[in-house]
Amino acid sequence: MLRCAVLDDYQGVALGLADWSRVRATSFREHFTGLDDLVAAIHDCEIVVIMRERTPFTAEVFARLPSLRLLITSGARNAAIDLAAARAHGVTVCGTASGSAPPVELTWALILGLTRHLLPEATAFRSDGPWQSTIGGDLHGRTLGLLGLGKIGSRMAVIGRAFGMDVVAWSEHLTEERALECGARLVSKDALLAESDVVSVHLVLSDRTRGLVGERELSLMKPAAYLVNTSRAAIVDQDALVSALRAGRIAGAGLDVFEVEPLPAGHAFRTLPNVLATPHLGYVTELNYRTYFREAVEDIDAFLAGAPIRVIP
Structure with a gap:
């Protein structure tokens, strides 16, 4: 044998x-x-x-x-x-x-966890901390920006619409017709980053997408917006993301993918209060x-x- x-x-x-x-x-x-x-x-x-x-x-x-x-x-x-x-x-x-369903489900868990501050509220609940200390963000009426509208991104669009969100999308070869089929509007990458309250990454890692979201792109996002990445870590410049989170230039990040896994002890993503992270559970x-x-x-x-x-x- x-x-x-x-x-x-x-x-x-x-x-x-x-x-x-x-x-x-x-x-x-x-x-x-x-x-x-x-x-x-x-x-x-x-x-x-x-x-x-x-x-x-x-x-x-x-x-x-x-x-x-x-x-x-x-x-x-x-x-x-x-x-x-x-x-x-x-x-x-x-x-x-x-x-493709499991990573979609986890992505929405991260979005909901971030916008409704589930981790700090649940932690306070278990430790006899304050009863309500945050005000949750809304999804209904807000804008979901999808970088990538393939198998996973298209499912994200359907659920975003079900929450009452305006859904915009971008990828290099995305057509207006394809976006409309999925219930999204095709916009430029910069417009997506500037308009969205939640930006979610659903692209395949390649030479074209590596480092696609860097310091300049993060600077276009609203200070109250969230970035969620359950695709591949290297699509987002990790150092630029840490800097943006530390400076409060965006409200927070939901992360399930990292350039080094398991993520080393003491890494900034393990300690930043505006990060909700899971150990690459999207497909698990x-x-x-x-x-x-x-x-x-x-x-x-x-x-x-x-x-x-x-x-x-």
């Missing part, structure tokens, strides 16, 4: 959510921060299953894992995999489906996990049968 490692199984649930009986599977709950530790743990594995982008697979990683034949990632794309290096080392890379739901690991096993079975499926080229 081939040996299979399941990496970054933080909750320790992977082996119970699918039938791994055709391989000798080992789950690792701890995140390997050093390459030497990673290689020592999985050097003899022919198959590795990774969760999203938690552990990058670079050319150096592939070079040090000569036994590796199949790499499976949850989701249909993974920017942390060097696909050219995988091909050069004869490693097949496959993916799985990933639902029971249904999504069941899909990930069931389809990972399907990928393994197909590979063993000599006909790989869901191959990422």
Whole structure:
């Protein structure tokens, strides 16, 4: 039987959510921060299953894992995999489906948590603190700005309209017709940032979108506006965001993605009072996990049968 490692199984649930009986599977709950530790743990594995982008697979990683034949990632794309290096080392890379509903739901949890000050109010409630100390912001009648109107952004637009919000959207190739189909108005990026009470990021990270929201863009936002990013951290200049939050140039930020994960202890995002953050939970739901690991096993079975499926080229 081939040996299979399941990496970054933080909750320790992977082996119970699918039938791994055709391989000798080992789950690792701890995140390997050093390459030497990673290689020592999985050097003899022919198959590795990774969760999203938690552990990058670079050319150096592939070079040090000569036994590796199949790499499976949850989701249909993974920017942390060097696909050219995988091909050069004869490693097949496959993916799985990933639902768009869970990240939409978490994004709205962050928006509601920020605007209604749920964290400070809940903390005060549990610590016998003041009974009501904040005044919540409204969504009805306010403007939701969506940077990106794809699978997730379009769902965001529907829910924004249900809250009674005016929804505006921008992306590089978005058309007015597509925006209208989703219940949004197409505006320029600068107009979106200036008009919106909540700006939510739903773009794919690429060379064009990396650093898309920087110091200049943040300066266009209203002082009472919130920025929410559940997409990819690098789309927003992290240092510029910290500066804007510290100076109160925007009201706050809801964050689920970070350039280094797990986020180092003592990082500003862990301490700023106007940040509501979660540890990259957007896709972490029971249904999504069941899909990930069931389809990972399907990928393994197909590979063993000599006909790989869901191959990422």
